[in-house]
Amino acid sequence: MACSTYNYLHLSHKIPSLFISKPSHAFPITFTTPLPSLSHTPIKFNKLVKFSTHSASVSATNTFTWDDVVRISQPDSVPHDSSDLSGFFQKVKFCNRGSEKQSEFLPFVIEDQIAGYIHNGWRCGQMFGGRTNSRYTERVRSLFTRLTMYSTNFNQLYPVTSSFGAPIFFSLERAAAPYFGIKVYGVQMNGYVEKDGQKLLWIGKRSQMKSTYPGMLDQLAAGGLPYGIACGENLVKECEEEAGIPKSISKEAIPVGTVSYMDIDGYRYKRDVLFCYDLKLPASFRPENQDGEVDSFKLIPVTHVANVIQRTQFFKPNCSLVIIDFLFRHGYMSPEHFGYLDLLQSLRSGDCS
DSSP: OOGGGOOSEEEOSSOOOOEEEOOOSSOSSOOOOOOSOTTTSOOOOSSOOOOOOSOOOOSSOSOOOHHHHHHHHSTTSSOOOTTOOHHHHHHHHHHTOOGGGGGGEEEEEETTEEEEEEETTSEEEOOOOSOOHHHHHHHHHHHHHHHHOSOOOOOOEEEEOSSTTSOOOEEEEGGGGGGGTOEEEEEEEEEEEEETTEEEEEEEEEOTTOSSSTTOEEOSEEEEOOTTOOHHHHHHHHHHHHHOOOHHHHTTOEEEEEEEEEEEETTEEEEEEEEEEEEEOOTTOOOOOSSSOEEEEEEEEHHHHHHHHHHOOOBOHHHHHHHHHHHHHTTSOOTTSTTHHHHHHHTBOSOOO
16 A cells, blocks of 8 residues: 555554654655554654643643632622633633644544544554454553553443444543544533522532542533443442432433533544533532542532632642533623624534534
8 A cells, every 4th residue: 555545544344553753754644564462562762752641731720729719709809890701711611722833633534534643753653453342442451561662451441432322443542532532422410509598509529539620620520432432320429439428319400511622732633522411419518529530529619619610720720611501501791791693603613523
C-alpha cells in the first residue's frame, strides 16, 4: 500500500500490528509494513511520548473551604447583575477549548466507521489480527501501557464505538480515551431538596486524594459509563458509592437530557457526552460517601450555587455545565437574560450522537 494513499488512521482485520513513530513532513500519517504480533514485538519510537492521567489544572486553588464557598455564594458578596450570563459562558468555553486545532487530528477509522481522532504528531500503521472485541482491547491496552512509560492503575474500560448504542469495536482504558479521541459517555446527577418553597442542591467536595480535580466541587453523584453497564444501572451504582443513596431512592432519578463538549489540549481530544439526571431527595436525607472519593457534602440554595459557578472556578469544569442545564430546566434562567439562547445551545457544543 502506498504511503500517500491514506490520510486517516484505519483499523482492519488484515494488518496484524501497530507501529508508532514521529511522522515525516511529507506524509502526516502512513501505513507501514505489517509486523509480527504486538505481544512479541516492542513498540518503536522516534520520539519519547509520555501521557499524563491528570486533568489540566484550573487556575483557582483547590484548597478552598466550605466557608469560602458560602461566603462567595451570598447575593451581596460581590456586585452582580443577575441578567449577566458571562460567568456561565466562561465555564462553557473552558470545556470547549482548542476548536481551532481540530485540523491537527486525523480520523481514527475502524471498519469504515470513525471511532475517534488521533493527533497527526504520530504515525500509526494499523493493526490488529483477529476479529474479537477482546483481541482489540488487549492490543490497545498493551500499546497504551508501553506508551505511558510508567505504572498506571488500569481499572476501568470504556467501550469504543462510533455512536451511542452502536456496535462496540473494543474497549479502551479510561485514561487513554482522550489520546485516541474516543467519544466517552457519563452520567451526572443533580440531587436536590425542596424546603419552604426553595430548591437546594447537594454539592460534594472531591477528596484531595483524587488524581483528577482534587478538592473541587462536584455533583452529588456522577461517573463515566464503563463497558457493559447501562446508564440507569451505572447511576444507581454511583449513587451508592459516592453518596450512600440506597437503590430505593436512586431508582427515582429522572433522565432529563444531555450536555456535551469538545476539548483539545495538546495530543488530548476529549469528546464527552454526559447524560443528566435529577433526583428530588427527602428533606431528611444526608449523603455519606462510601468509596473515599468525596471529602464532604453541603446543601446549598440553587441560586447560591449559581453564584459560585458565575464567580469562581471551584467546580470541576464539566459539573458547571450540568448545573447550568439544571438552571435552565428549573426556571432560573429566562429569555430576558442577554445571551439566553446562545448559552442554552452551547451546553451541547459536542457531538451528541
